[in-house]
Amino acid sequence: PTAEQWLVKNLPQGAVVGFDDWTLSVSVYQQISAELASEVRLIPTESLVDMVWQEDKENTMPTLPVDQVFIHELQYAGRSVADKLGDLAGQLRDQKLDRILLTALDDVAWLLNLRGTDVDYNPVFMAYCIAAADGTAEVFMDSGKLTPEVQDHLATSGVTVRPYMEVAAALASTAHPLAYTFDPSLCNVKLKQALQNNPAVTCTEQQSLVVHMKAIKNEVELAGMKACHLRDGRALARYFMWLEDQIAAGQEVTEVTGADRLEQFRAEEAMFQSPSFTTISSVDSNAAIVHYNPYNGDHRPITADSMYLLDSGGQYLDGTTDCTRTVHFGTPTAKQKETFTLALKGHLGLRNVVFPDTVTGHQLDVLARSALWSAGLDYNHGTGHGVGCFLNVHEGPHGISPRPNANRLKAGAVVSNEPGYYEDGAFGIRIENLCYFHEVETKYQTKRFLGMDDLTHVPIQAKLIEVGLLSDAELTALNDYHAEVLERVGPLMAEIGPRELAWLETACQPLAR
Numbered sequence: 001p002t003a004e005q006w007l008v009k010n011l012p013q014g015a016v017v018g019f020d021d022w023t024l025s026v027s028v029y030q031q032i033s034a035e036l037a038s039e040v041r042l043i044p045t046e047s048l049v050d051m052v053w054q055e056d057k058e059n060t061m062p063t064l065p066v067d068q069v070f071i072h073e074l075q076y077a078g079r080s081v082a083d084k085l086g087d088l089a090g091q092l093r094d095q096k097l098d099r100i101l102l103t104a105l106d107d108v109a110w111l112l113n114l115r116g117t118d119v120d121y122n123p124v125f126m127a128y129c130i131a132a133a134d135g136t137a138e139v140f141m142d143s144g145k146l147t148p149e150v151q152d153h154l155a156t157s158g159v160t161v162r163p164y165m166e167v168a169a170a171l172a173s174t175a176h177p178l179a180y181t182f183d184p185s186l187c188n189v190k191l192k193q194a195l196q197n198n199p200a201v202t203c204t205e206q207q208s209l210v211v212h213m214k215a216i217k218n219e220v221e222l223a224g225m226k227a228c229h230l231r232d233g234r235a236l237a238r239y240f241m242w243l244e245d246q247i248a249a250g251q252e253v254t255e256v257t258g259a260d261r262l263e264q265f266r267a268e269e270a271m272f273q274s275p276s277f278t279t280i281s282s283v284d285s286n287a288a289i290v291h292y293n294p295y296n297g298d299h300r301p302i303t304a305d306s307m308y309l310l311d312s313g314g315q316y317l318d319g320t321t322d323c324t325r326t327v328h329f330g331t332p333t334a335k336q337k338e339t340f341t342l343a344l345k346g347h348l349g350l351r352n353v354v355f356p357d358t359v360t361g362h363q364l365d366v367l368a369r370s371a372l373w374s375a376g377l378d379y380n381h382g383t384g385h386g387v388g389c390f391l392n393v394h395e396g397p398h399g400i401s402p403r404p405n406a407n408r409l410k411a412g413a414v415v416s417n418e419p420g421y422y423e424d425g426a427f428g429i430r431i432e433n434l435c436y437f438h439e440v441e442t443k444y445q446t447k448r449f450l451g452m453d454d455l456t457h458v459p460i461q462a463k464l465i466e467v468g469l470l471s472d473a474e475l476t477a478l479n480d481y482h483a484e485v486l487e488r489v490g491p492l493m494a495e496i497g498p499r500e501l502a503w504l505e506t507a508c509q510p511l512a513r
Helices: 003-010 026-036 048-054 081-094 105-112 148-155 164-172 189-196 209-215 219-248 255-267 284-288 334-351 361-374 472-496 498-507
Strands: 015-019 040-044 099-102 128-132 137-140 159-162 178-182 201-205 272-275 280-283 307-312 314-316 323-328 384-386 395-400 414-417 420-423 427-430 433-440 449-454
Touching: 003 026, 026 040, 026 189, 040 189, 081 099, 081 105, 081 128, 081 209, 099 105, 099 209, 105 128, 105 137, 105 209, 128 164, 137 164, 148 159, 159 164, 164 189, 178 189, 189 201, 209 395, 219 255, 219 314, 219 323, 219 433, 219 472, 219 498, 255 272, 255 280, 255 307, 280 284, 284 307, 284 420, 284 427, 307 427, 323 427, 334 361, 334 414, 334 420, 334 427, 334 433, 334 449, 334 472, 361 395, 395 414, 472 498
Parallel strands: 015 040, 099 178, 137 159, 178 201
Antiparallel strands: 099 128, 128 137, 272 314, 280 307, 307 323, 384 395, 384 414, 414 433, 420 427, 433 449
């Protein structure tokens, strides 16, 4: 049952349930309230967990992060803070709004061209922001996190800094009439109530305007995403080559030691900052757990008899990566080859589609599943998520999924393409590339059409492919992809050495019937 269903079932009618209004989003509050109806009443209260934790002398409550933020330079961001604030201000004026309250950390980081280290794997920092229709903004954050350089960066962009915990008071104390907007899925109840309780303020709830701005990468951001994916492709190719060598030599490599070695390869690449999420390094039945964490697992060895799924990514100053490859170091079974090839057919089908720019990801999702469906198989996760540029590896508003999503797919947006198949207790398969949407020319230019190009350049293991299941068009598309991987990543591998280049050449050899 859901939390609200459990409350209705187990509490008497008229019971009162407290909640921390700093940590519950408006959307979730509205959902729970509707489910509870008149059965149970919700009231905001201080966080009881915090109150108890503050009294615990042995396990002290952590303080807010104090690491300093840093400027995301224009050579990577592509647009200045003033430009972004100006565009946002224009959208506010068009909607007859005066202010927008931004509560998502990646929205704030993107808008202000700043990055931080407050959240593992995500280069963001603790802050709120209020942007105005005159092109100025206030950011609420710990001033101790600001170097003189960052202070100047903000001041010259029309951004004022205020203490982090003053945001609710600032919203509540506005004296003259203002029209605010905020995203109910991202804003907490505390800040909404501060606005609602202020008679001078009117509120419009809508999807964050910055979410849409951030999703469309500019030319500089796209160039950075392309460049970092080539370096990341080299790191992954080197890892798979190393792994093959270790297994051939009888050296034990576990899911965890493998993940750690991959991070070392990435760390040797220019501009690497950190992984973009906890690496999913998973062997056999562990790979059937979609979000398996090897550090909490059984540290299973990767052997010549293993089916190995690796889902990993990196944060670079010029972009963010996320790639999944499934490989076998011995002889795969017929079913493993069949299901891998069916997932590959879905991957290629989605990658090569051309579609009107009015289409949503929900409408395209079937392309990634149809080959699996024809065999009575499926996978229980979405097919694609948005990705930030040296930001969160998962971002909106678009996605490719069975779940309806009204947001259209737009040129310049980045999305993952990751169909798979999972057999409980046996093995898991996923093939994931990051792609970006772009406008394409069609024979009859009746309307605007979009297509996808790959950002990820990592070989797909030939050993797992049942070539007879691929159409001629699919086989050509796969060979073309591998030719592109060799052309673009080959020179980087050659910088390491001739053996590394030879490994990539073998991995990218064209397949034939």
